[in-house]
Amino acid sequence: MKHLTEEEFRAGYRKAQLIDVREPKEYEGGHILGARNIPLSQLRQRHKEIRQDQPIYFYCQNTVRSGRAAQMLKRKGYNDINCLKGGFKGWTGKVKKK
Template sequence: MGIETILVIILWGALIAYIVWRFMPARGLKKMKQEEFRASLRKGQLIDVREPNEYKGGHIIGARNIPVGQMKLRMKELRKDQPILMYCQGKSRTNQAAKLLLKNGFTDVYMLEGGFKNWKGKIKKD
């Protein structure tokens, strides 16, 4: 087996490991159906992890925008003693944000099942 073949195998293995890690559900992240999520809005911190332009195009009333790419730097804005209710358009960015939060000591982390694209409640546009 040549060195090129070994390198290709290593690269493919790394790519597969990255894909599995990125899309694997965050351990400790709890999913909430819309009814339960809506009922919990006043009990926790509502975070929209989408990009600012998506947030301005429409978001759940009361949500703060902390894009997933900024979560590591801005997680100090969040309280660990209150539940965190998050959503993105679907679920992958919420999952990424949850992994960061759970790794950094947050324990009460929830996501909106189905994401914003399936939200039936009231929204606000900026």
């Protein structure tokens, strides 16, 4: 698992599976453009929705939940896992709100 700066994250997330592991209300309040919402609380049941053959880019509000999500998938055999350093709070790129 790699912790990426915003610049590194930005460079690769369009070619990866971008996953927001925050709860739906947080996601609807604003998320990175193109992100799918799979909350950490549902990841154990929904991890099969995530492909193993493509890079995974996780983010949450800070970094705690994305780190937990990465550890969970690592135990299930996933390899190319990246987390946004500082989380959504520090994101300066495009944001979509519902």
